[in-house]
Amino acid sequence: MEDEQRLRCLIVARTLPAQGHVELIVESQELSRAIPGQFAHILTPGMLRRPISFSRIDPGHGLSGLLFQVVGSGTKWLAERSIGEVLDVLGPLGHGFPAPDPRKPWALVGGGVGVPPLYAAAEKWAQTQAHTPEVIIGARRGVWVVMENDFQDLGIEPRIMTDDGSKGEPGNVLHPLSLWLDTHVQAQVYACGPTPMLQAVRRMTLGRATTYLALEQRMGCGIGACLACVVPTVGDCGMYYQRVCTEGPVFRAEELMW
Amino acid sequence: MEDEQRLRCLIVARTLPAQGHVELIVESQELSRAIPGQFAHILTPGMLRRPISFSRIDPGHGLSGLLFQVVGSGTKWLAERSIGEVLDVLGPLGHGFPAPDPRKPWALVGGGVGVPPLYAAAEKWAQTQAHTPEVIIGARRGVWVVMENDFQDLGIEPRIMTDDGSKGEPGNVLHPLSLWLDTHVQAQVYACGPTPMLQAVRRMTLGRATTYLALEQRMGCGIGACLACVVPTVGDCGMYYQRVCTEGPVFRAEELMW
Amino acid sequence: MDLHVELPRGLTLSNPVIAASGTFGFGPEYSQYVDIGALGGVSVKGVSPEPWTGNPPPRVWETPMGLLNSIGLQNPGVEAFIEKDLPFLRRYPTKVIVNIIGHTVEEYRQVAARLNHLAGVHALEVNISCPNIKQGGMSFGQDPDQAFAVTRAVRDETELPVMVKLSPNVTSPGIIAQAIEAAGADMISAINTVLGLAIDINLRRPALGGITGGLSGPAIKPVALRIVYEVAQQVKIPIIGMGGIQAPEDVLEFLMAGASAVMVGTITFQHPDRMNHIIDQLPEVMEGHGFSSLTEVIGAALPAASTPLERR
Amino acid sequence: MDLHVELPRGLTLSNPVIAASGTFGFGPEYSQYVDIGALGGVSVKGVSPEPWTGNPPPRVWETPMGLLNSIGLQNPGVEAFIEKDLPFLRRYPTKVIVNIIGHTVEEYRQVAARLNHLAGVHALEVNISCPNIKQGGMSFGQDPDQAFAVTRAVRDETELPVMVKLSPNVTSPGIIAQAIEAAGADMISAINTVLGLAIDINLRRPALGGITGGLSGPAIKPVALRIVYEVAQQVKIPIIGMGGIQAPEDVLEFLMAGASAVMVGTITFQHPDRMNHIIDQLPEVMEGHGFSSLTEVIGAALPAASTPLERR
């Protein structure tokens, strides 16, 4: 064991950022060195650990955030944890987003719980950018919109799109993204969200922008051993499966064969 | 559902009667109508409920006791419960001890966690008896002797036998029982404890006393449906399996084919 | 929502949830805890022509999310069942399925014949996982020819709807299922328990008195679903699915995999009233997943080629 | 306590705990979390003569105390393994077992031949659960003749110790095991995953991209123990047991059932360091149960007639 990377992280804060959503702030020097887009693989009572991206990263204080929606047994258990309890985490894992080019326009497109890693990216890099990044947040229901205030605190007014129209504008993230692309050349797009959304973002931006997508896939080990978490990518001789946990979660849109 | 017999019982007290042993006092009118020797079938996180005999029964206050040794996952979980929590219990289940004949001498022979149901019997019937009952308690180690004080509070001085001799006299319950039988005719013996002990008590008392044994067996349903918990008994045409949860846990020594 | 299920030979269930055989006794045992009349059906413990003694204890052993049992089919025989338990069950508006067992084809035939035309018996479930004494202990359900022989013998003796219960302990369940269908069974129930064993490391011997046992409970759900899903594409008769059901969502899994109804066994030991709760919650859970009738659910996860209609 | 295990052809393990194939990658992946040198051995992910693509995702699905997987044996091929991973593994004082796969007998032969006489390869584990393309997808491990043919082909190509891995998805594992023994295998490893399926009720389709998958984890421990216990009485060669091991007590169960060593798979996903902990705790747990050597434990629960000595 050259380097013990299985961490015990103290929960130091717990908030409810939206209906059915919880954010835990954990203390760990190692995790707080994460790059936006990387993830924590968290022990819960089920057979498998649960992958959750970092919603915020504060290396100065050794803190990082895990923001998740309660969708099943593991996230339910996580949502019931309290301040003072300790999580067993592997991480930070995977490859995160690259730093954006400061001179080029930058859009962050997040759907549902795809927003947190994009906030982490904005938090880290927004001030390095020549122009304020465009942030487009989509959610199925208005009450599920997360991190709007956090972006505002960075001086960014996110564009909110909801399927039910109960918050922001009705519709999905694609329409505002398309308008933005029309007016920005050499654009950089970072996106995270449900697979159909990412596939649409990929199609829309191919050839028009440099696009990075943070993917989700069912995982086993989380560290590259089991080959469970694959996505089809372009290989030397046709399709080739790469691992979301190791080569990803962040892929360039061109790499994917989706 | 003619009669809802699945009970939610509040834990109102919790004590540590011996090393690795816990007694929980629960509140439930129904359970407090139990007969000594009957048991509670308690929901724990495992696939099966756990059968535990009643260690004391107080119908006046609607209370009853569950005294157990921590031996595995279920009893470990039970041992971690606190006052104010609620147990999900089926019961009282099975057939308990019959009331002893008040005029005849009565001995109670308990090994390990076989003692609690015998204390419940003493508590209920000792004052109806012409003579103070003989109580013989056996345990492997002195620190595992339970309910000695409780018997003393009833005015009974139990005879303690331990395998390691660290408390009471060294040896097992059989020797004092044999001496007692030598000096008592028309004796009644109630016993509960590990199977080898009960088998020895049965052999020793056959033809010399009226003996009731409270048995343990691995259970499924606890209510007579699955035929898991059987013991070999004397049937009309040879051996015949009866259910510990329904015909038992208390059997007459003569019934068993052990 | 209408939960009725129409099965062959006029067997109509008020809902698709049946108490599985062997975990529900002969009816009276659970009557204090379960609303028997609200169940879709009750499959009683296996009955043989004569009483069977069963296996030496211990007969159950807990495993991770599973239960091993080696009851050995202890039962008081078909006459005792008819006299003692059937009158009790007749009082309830539920469908009574009698699970039948035998050591020889002849014994299956006998017990089937005895149960024909008896008021209160609505169907037979043929348990072919019994050790076949003529074949040295291998069960009838592990060989297609023997499965055929038993099914045909029962079919010849009864006008009742007949379901035959598949053993999962075979290389190709589909081949056994096709033999059962060819022999004239109206339905298949699947699955019986999975062969397993545990060691009591304190006693240094197998934990069960019968050495090996049958594994049931949530642990086996994926095995059961695999067999239901495969067999649903290999036979046309309806399937009654079971193995590890704990919740209405599990019922949906089995129905989507191609079962027309389900049985619930081991979880009853933990929660006697769980079957009633599943039935109560089923309409809401179905609606939550966008379904408005059982027929929409049945077979929904099968390849498009084998729709439920084709299968009935 | 001495935990060494002596296996055929001079294969000596420092302790009986081996990382199972497919859950430990090719070695480097877990090296930050696991003390590889302290393991009795490492069985790498199955390797074929040419790279295999594997199955479409999703490839894993959680079940009650179990895991379904349909990786489909994705691997970079034997050459990539030899170049990239073998040099890494060679640095550790552990025994490297290469799990080999093929779609035809010829492919098994090829990969076995390629691995013979390679420094750092200590044994071969023949995974016969691969779909046999010549037989339309049924696996080599489900038929005794094919199991024999694959084993013999590998045996002919190598002087390395050879273990062949049993599929649990058969009516009679003992018959397959005897064919493997007759073909010249030195050991048997048991078991591979149990065929299963899950339904994604939201998507209304099978949860795995490959439709069916293999069930592993604690849920299958009783099935694995049953097969080890039975096969231990049907063959004389040593058995490497696995299926659901989580703790040193589970290791004792497998050893008492007749295994000479064990492999640990799925639990590693939850607790990467669990294998090391099991090895560390094993002496104490053995002593607590009154044992002072592994040979006393091995086969302790078998019927008196088949003591471990007779079996070796």
Ligand SMILES: Cc1cc2nc3c(=O)[nH]c(=O)nc-3n(C[C@H](O)[C@H](O)[C@H](O)COP(=O)(O)OP(=O)(O)OC[C@H]3O[C@@H](n4cnc5c(N)ncnc54)[C@H](O)[C@@H]3O)c2cc1C
């Ligand atoms: C790299 C990565 C980053 C993620 N980041 C976040 C995040 O920041 N916030 C958030 O709310 N969610 C995130 N997810 C999704 C999150 O992992 C799942 O919602 C969570 O695992 C569900 O667990 P459960 O036990 O509550 O649900 P169950 O449905 O009970 O889980 C059963 C199994 O399926 C897996 N699973 C279920 N949904 C998903 C999913 N969408 N993706 C991958 N595996 C899944 C679980 O991990 C578990 O193994 C991320 C997923 C990945 C792969």
Ligand SMILES: Cc1cc2nc3c(=O)[nH]c(=O)nc-3n(C[C@H](O)[C@H](O)[C@H](O)COP(=O)(O)OP(=O)(O)OC[C@H]3O[C@@H](n4cnc5c(N)ncnc54)[C@H](O)[C@@H]3O)c2cc1C
């Ligand atoms: C009628 C009856 C009354 C009992 N009364 C008491 C009592 O008053 N106090 C007490 O400490 N113990 C009593 N026992 C024993 C008690 O049931 C077991 O110690 C307990 O079930 C162990 O559970 P576990 O999860 O801690 O152990 P585990 O070993 O993890 O349990 C695994 C499984 O084995 C069963 N099991 C284990 N040991 C026994 C056993 N000795 N008898 C029956 N089943 C067992 C468990 O119920 C469970 O199903 C009684 C048993 C019976 C049958």
Ligand SMILES: Cc1cc2nc3c(=O)[nH]c(=O)nc-3n(C[C@H](O)[C@H](O)[C@H](O)COP(=O)(O)O)c2cc1C
């Ligand atoms: C204790 C017990 C006894 C059983 N007895 C029978 C039986 O007599 N006949 C039969 O066909 N199946 C019997 N079964 C199998 C169940 O009916 C069912 O097929 C199996 O348990 C899987 O369902 P479950 O996981 O919901 O329990 C028995 C199962 C258990 C646990």
Ligand SMILES: Cc1cc2nc3c(=O)[nH]c(=O)nc-3n(C[C@H](O)[C@H](O)[C@H](O)COP(=O)(O)O)c2cc1C
């Ligand atoms: C994700 C995954 C991949 C596997 N890949 C292989 C493999 O390549 N070759 C093989 O022989 N067994 C493979 N197996 C089976 C395991 O080696 C082992 O036999 C099985 O998982 C049972 O052990 P466990 O319950 O400890 O996991 C795989 C299992 C899993 C879970």
Ligand code: FES
């Ligand atoms: S989760 Fe195991 S390789 Fe990615």
Ligand code: FES
């Ligand atoms: S435990 Fe089921 S009959 Fe006794």
